[in-house]
Amino acid sequence: MPSFKETYEAIKNDWNAGEKNFNVKCEMLSEGMQCQVTMGAKPHVMMIDAPGGLDGTDEGPSPLLAILGSIGACIIAVTKFWAKIMDIKLEELEVFSRGHINLGAIFGIDDSKLPGYDKLEPVIRIKADAPEEKINELMDKVLTHCPVITNFGGASPINPKVQIRK
Numbered sequence: 001m002p003s004f005k006e007t008y009e010a011i012k013n014d015w016n017a018g019e020k021n022f023n024v025k026c027e028m029l030s031e032g033m034q035c036q037v038t039m040g041a042k043p044h045v046m047m048i049d050a051p052g053g054l055d056g057t058d059e060g061p062s063p064l065l066a067i068l069g070s071i072g073a074c075i076i077a078v079t080k081f082w083a084k085i086m087d088i089k090l091e092e093l094e095v096f097s098r099g100h101i102n103l104g105a106i107f108g109i110d111d112s113k114l115p116g117y118d119k120l121e122p123v124i125r126i127k128a129d130a131p132e133e134k135i136n137e138l139m140d141k142v143l144t145h146c147p148v149i150t151n152f153g154g155a156s157p158i159n160p161k162v163q164i165r166k
Contacts, residue, residue, distance in 0.1 A: 026038075031057050032056040033056040034049045035049070046060060048061060049062065067099070068098070069097065071120065071149065072096070073095075075122060075143075075148075076095055079093055079124075079139070086137070088129065088130045088138055093124075093125070093127075096123040097123075099117040
């Protein structure tokens, strides 16, 4: 497995070396709102569910919590990438992802409301061995290069395809 530096240099030298496709399988399970999510070549398996008040078994995070986790985890990963690129040593890094939603919109009670988060506010706490100006420069790079933030900002179209089984 190549190191981060080797991967970075390979992509710098040949843009096509950065081309990747990712696939994730989500399969409905019989209990509550459980969904088995299988991803990656390893593969990694996790359960996504819902709390009891939404017919779930609360055996895993809800899809909405997974979104918040994805935002925070991506910010951390991209911060670590950019810290290596900018030669900054990270000492502490935490992200508290906050989201506000009204579930009534999901249930169609008011179709004029957004059936998703109307606010996503990650709070990033960082300590590094660099002056504040350089840390701010680092975070500017992170927040403009984080793929999860980019995707949730609407940059990538989502084109569902429905396949009805008989």
